[in-house]
Amino acid sequence: MGKRARAMLLAGLLLAGACSTGSGDDSVVGSRGTTGTTSAAGGSPTETAAGATSTVPAGDPHTTASVGDPSNGSTSTPAPGAGPGPTGGSPPIPLVPVGQLAPYLLRSGNGDRIVVELRAQSGAEPTAATMDHLVRLLRDASGKEVLVDGPDAIGGSGEAWTAGSLSALADRSAQLPQGGRQVVLRLLFLHGTFEGDSGVLGVAVRGDVAALFSDQVAAAAGLLVAPAVVEDAVSVHELGHLLGLVDLVLGTGRGDPEHPGHSRNRRSVMYWAVESDAISQLLGGGIPNEFDTEDRADLATIRRG
Numbered sequence: 385m386g387k388r389a390r391a392m393l394l395a396g397l398l399l400a401g402a403c404s405t406g407s408g409d410d411s412v413v414g415s416r417g418t419t420g421t422t423s424a425a426g427g428s429p430t431e432t433a434a435g436a437t438s439t440v441p442a443g444d445p446h447t448t449a450s451v452g453d454p455s456n457g458s459t460s461t462p463a464p465g466a467g468p469g470p471t472g473g474s475p476p477i478p479l480v481p482v483g484q485l486a487p488y489l490l491r492s493g494n495g496d497r498i499v500v501e502l503r504a505q506s507g508a509e510p511t512a513a514t515m516d517h518l519v520r521l522l523r524d525a526s527g528k529e530v531l532v533d534g535p536d537a538i539g540g541s542g543e544a545w546t547a548g549s550l551s552a553l554a555d556r557s558a559q560l561p562q563g564g565r566q567v568v569l570r571l572l573f574l575h576g577t578f579e580g581d582s583g584v585l586g587v588a589v590r591g592d593v594a595a596l597f598s599d600q601v602a603a604a605a606g607l608l609v610a611p612a613v614v615e616d617a618v619s620v621h622e623l624g625h626l627l628g629l630v631d632l633v634l635g636t637g638r639g640d641p642e643h644p645g646h647s648r649n650r651r652s653v654m655y656w657a658v659e660s661d662a663i664s665q666l667l668g669g670g671i672p673n674e675f676d677t678e679d680r681a682d683l684a685t686i687r688r689g
Contacts, residue, residue, distance in 0.1 A: 477563040482625050483632025483645075485591035488567045490526050490627070490687040495566045498522050502534030503557045504573035505542075508598035509535050514616045518571075518623055521675065525627060525683045533560060535573070542576030542599065547589040554593040568592060569626060571619075575599050586618045588625040596622070609671060617673045620653050629679055630654050633686050638678060652676050 477488050488494040500518065504510065515532055522530045538557055543549075554570040562568045572595040578584035585601050588594040596618055602611040625632065630647050631639035640648045643656035653672040675683065 477567060480591035482588045482591055483628040485567070485569075485626060486628030486633050486686050487689065489522070489569075490683065491689055492527075495528070495564060497529040497531060497566045498526060499560055499566050499568050500530070500532045500534075501554075501558060501560060501568055501570045502532055502536070502573070503538045503554070503571070504535045505538050505540065505575050505598075508573045508575050508596075510573050510596070510615060510619065511612050513612065514619050517616055517673070518619055521620065521623060522569075525675075525680075526687065538572070538574070542574070544577050544580040545574065545595065545597075546579055547587070550587070550589045550595050551593055554590075562592065569594075572596070573598055585614070586622045588622045591626065594622040594626060613671060613673075617653060617671045620673050620675070624654050624675065624679065627683060628686055629675070629682060634682055636678075636682065647676075647678070649676065649678075652679070654679060 477485070477494070489498060500515075500522070502510070502515065519530045519532065522528075536557065536559075538553065545553075550572060554572060558568075558570060560566070560568050570593045572593070574595055574597055577597060577600065578587050578595075582600055582603070584597065585604055586594065586596040596615065598615070601615050601618060605611045605614050624630075625645060628634070630645055631637070632645055638647065640646045640656060645654075646656040647654040649655060651672055653674060653676070655672070
């Protein structure tokens, strides 16, 4: 990995695996593969397993609530754990690879709301602007109510996280059931690295789980780019993976064959790399942080089914 200089590479990690939902026992079976990693300038996308693809992307002011029953904004929550069964509404939602939760998130008949479970280590919390942006994008893409549970604190310090440890952490800190009236996304904001690679800014490791690494986000900020700007762009990028972009659900052929799950458009938030040097910021209009026209068209297609 070269020194940080002009670009950060953006990506997300996928779990390539099937899901068993019989008897309410959700388990991932199969092998894992990457959909990308976010790296510092001078490097190339890091492939940590076979079957790689990666993706990256930025709200109206809204009221976020720490919710137990998101229908009323209550601050009470069920007992921790990923296992509580849904009550009412749609049938249970299985654990699925990255991108495969998109139909549940976007289509009617799979609950009437999306809840973002936000968990963060001390000092790694996202800005309110980042969360406002993610809520607005989810609301626009799905037409559903979107609520935020958190941020709730996660103990511990930085470590070399893996896909397995991130999924396990999301499950341990989960308080809301998946399915029924709601579809739940579990977002982690942490110190440390992904598999020891200080160039990775964020990953999506399961259909409902993504993580950002705050120390690496801060280190990737350039002369004209504040850490909050990088955080916003990477957060949107990982959300794009969870929503099935690019070609993780549809077979449009617009994805980058060398960087699966990413757009070939350099000005797309789903491009595999983001230029963060001063010249590119002045001439290019800043880091992309919105889904482009093609992304929005794909999201509408997934939503229609």
